[in-house]
Amino acid sequence: xxxxxxxxxxxxxxxxxxxxxxxxxxxxxxxxxxxxxxxxxxxxxxxxxxxxxxxxxxxxxxxxxxxxxxxxxxxxxxxxxxxxxxxxxxxxxxxxxxxxxxxxxxxxxxxxxxxxxxxxxxxxxxxxxxxxxxxxxxxxxxxxxxxxxxxxxxxxxxxxxxxxxxxxxxxxxxxxxxxxxxxxxxxxxxxxxxxxxxxxxxxxxxxxxxxxxxxxxxxxxxxxxxxxxxxxxxxxxxxxxxxxxxxxxxxxxxxxxxxxxxxxxxxxxxxxxxxxxxxxxxxx
Numbered sequence: 001x002x003x004x005x006x007x008x009x010x011x012x013x014x015x016x017x018x019x020x021x022x023x024x025x026x027x028x029x030x031x032x033x034x035x036x037x038x039x040x041x042x043x044x045x046x047x048x049x050x051x052x053x054x055x056x057x058x059x060x061x062x063x064x065x066x067x068x069x070x071x072x073x074x075x076x077x078x079x080x081x082x083x084x085x086x087x088x089x090x091x092x093x094x095x096x097x098x099x100x101x102x103x104x105x106x107x108x109x110x111x112x113x114x115x116x117x118x119x120x121x122x123x124x125x126x127x128x129x130x131x132x133x134x135x136x137x138x139x140x141x142x143x144x145x146x147x148x149x150x151x152x153x154x155x156x157x158x159x160x161x162x163x164x165x166x167x168x169x170x171x172x173x174x175x176x177x178x179x180x181x182x183x184x185x186x187x188x189x190x191x192x193x194x195x196x197x198x199x200x201x202x203x204x205x206x207x208x209x210x211x212x213x214x215x216x217x218x219x220x221x222x223x224x225x226x227x228x229x230x231x232x233x234x235x236x237x238x239x240x241x242x243x244x245x246x247x248x249x250x251x252x253x254x255x256x257x258x259x260x261x262x263x264x265x266x267x268x269x270x271x272x273x274x275x276x277x278x279x280x281x282x283x284x
Contacts, residue, residue, distance in 0.1 A: 014230075019273040021055035025076040027280045035070075035082040040165045043258050045070070045082045047265035048272070052080065089141050090116040117148050138209075142216045150220055158279050160225040160272070163213060164206035166195065168235040168256045180256035182235040191232050206232075225275070227268050237264045 035045045049071050053059050062072040062079055070081035095108040153159060169178030186194065197204040206228055214224055231237075240254040259265050 016267070016270050017274065019051055019270050021052050024273050024277060025052060025055050025073055025078050027277055028076065028078045030077045031280070032078070033080045035080075036085050037162070038084065038086060039258065041162065042082060042084065043165075043261075044162070044265050044268055045080070047261055047263075048269050049080060050261070051266065051269050085118060089145065090118045117145060139212060139216065142213065146216060146220055146222060149222065155221055156283065158276065159222045160275070161213060161217060161222050162225045163210045163228045165257075165259075166206045166228055166232045167203050168194065168238060169254075170202060170256075174255075174257060178256060179254045180235060180238055180240045181254075183241065184236050185233045186235050187233075194235070195232055223275070225272065227271065230267065231259075231264050234259075234264050 035041050056073040056075040059071050059073050063069045068081050068083050072079050092111050094111050168180040172178035192199050194203050195201045195207050197208055238256045240256050
């Protein structure tokens, strides 16, 4: 683990300044930041909170009744909250009915209302990055959820939609014995084999979804937070082979989806800070 912690990786030819936690929280004084999403967003949040903790030793855990959790930085009166939401659209489990011949072998199905926001995130205030679900009619869901966000949140609220966090499964998905034993960053030529839809890359969905998201975001007040391409290189940065325990992979499987901390999410934090800070300084 010492080897990983000693690495300092930066995107090539990218003038990216590390976040200054004191300066960032100072510019955010008396404001709130909200993350809405799944476990990948929580991965992002943990890195963010660890970084900001340096600036305020009196930081406290913070939780709102329902599902919110995060941290409060009293020195700056800044709250960073996270709300877990698996899907954007409203959904509910419907057990199999005795007379339902269309569900042979299944215990039931989820009903998804593509035009109705899920209750668990729709009324919780400021957002930074909603999650993304994959099913037929995705564009309709995106259009409806974006319209809802535009209607409910003030125009002056700074809103980001995080694009896809790439996965590095080979030989199957997370539930199909997929693995990722790469111990070094991919090079440019390898990326297409993994992610380019033109070559039927094994993890091509991320780029396809990003294209769809950016298309739907055009003309809205929601900005895209593109973290995908720089993260595609880091097939080595998942917990899969770095758990540090004997037989860890055989016991827990290979996590080729989430990210090691410290690691790639720290670069995400730097990018997010550089996008937020100028806007705050300009608008107050």
